[in-house]
Amino acid sequence: MSGWQDRLTSGLYGAGWAGVRKLPEPTARRxxxxxxxxxxxRRGKRVLRLESNLARVVPDADAEELARLSKAGMRSYLRYWMESFRLPVYSREQMAAAVDADGLDVLNEGLERGRGVVIALPHMANWDLAGAWAVSRLGIPLSTVAERLKPETLYDKFVGFREGLGMEVLPHTGGSAFGTLARRLRAGGLVCLVADRDLSASGVPVTFFGAEARMPGGPAMLALQTGAVLLPVTLWYDGTPVMKAKVHQAVEAPEEGDRKAKAAAMTQSVADVFAAGIAEHPEDWHMLQRFWVSDLEPGKQPSHASGEPEGAS
Incomplete structure (x- = not known):
């Protein structure tokens, strides 16, 4: 990306945070x-890629149904952005009312063990809202990871945004994120990682909707190394202003195999939970990039351009 494009991209995001946050919520949503x-x-590349991905999720859907799902998917994706731009001005009461979560007892039990909890999420609904809500609801720090973006000013905006919501944000690159997250978990902390798309050559192969994909092994490896509880969480919208969340049962390590084999099995278990949640709410899975191995260009990893938290590899 050229210098002027970098500045334009950073400026547009900055305008969103500065302008949309001032709008009433119904106006921002419209x-x-x-x-x-x-x-x-306009049927651009990202919309067509979304439909291609949805065709794997809903293999029996005809062209009309895929078009309906992709339109709903784009609305869900933009709802994520409109909500995220406004999160810094949410009152405590608004934050508390913004999420309806099922399975909090599972999360609380994990935290009570004192060995930390790793939450793994797919790119569904609004993971930033989920993180901010968890910080507010639980009253404990939350650590996450984000890829370094270009321009650097855009990355700094994302970091500042999430830190303002009470999150500790670590850079995906540089090699120190895993060790820092492990220390947070050993202290009984909460780590939240978006973990349905791999960003490196070290991704774990999984079967996802009948085809091979790669997902970050970091959540499983962190759980294995620290003894933390690994909890998959799925998110969705139901047509109301409130986002739904489900905390699923903990993913346990198999008894047999070395650490690599155990991590692979646990990552597949997380993938299976994600797949079930996405199948129920396909329009809320914001996957507008190439995802499955067979869809990737030779020698390239999945692209990433929105600064979402990611699973530490």
């Missing part, structure tokens, strides 16, 4: 829907 519908009608 704006997001208009932007989403316009992007969907």
């Amino acid at each position: 704006l997001g829907q208009r932007i989403a519908d316009t992007a969907w009608k």
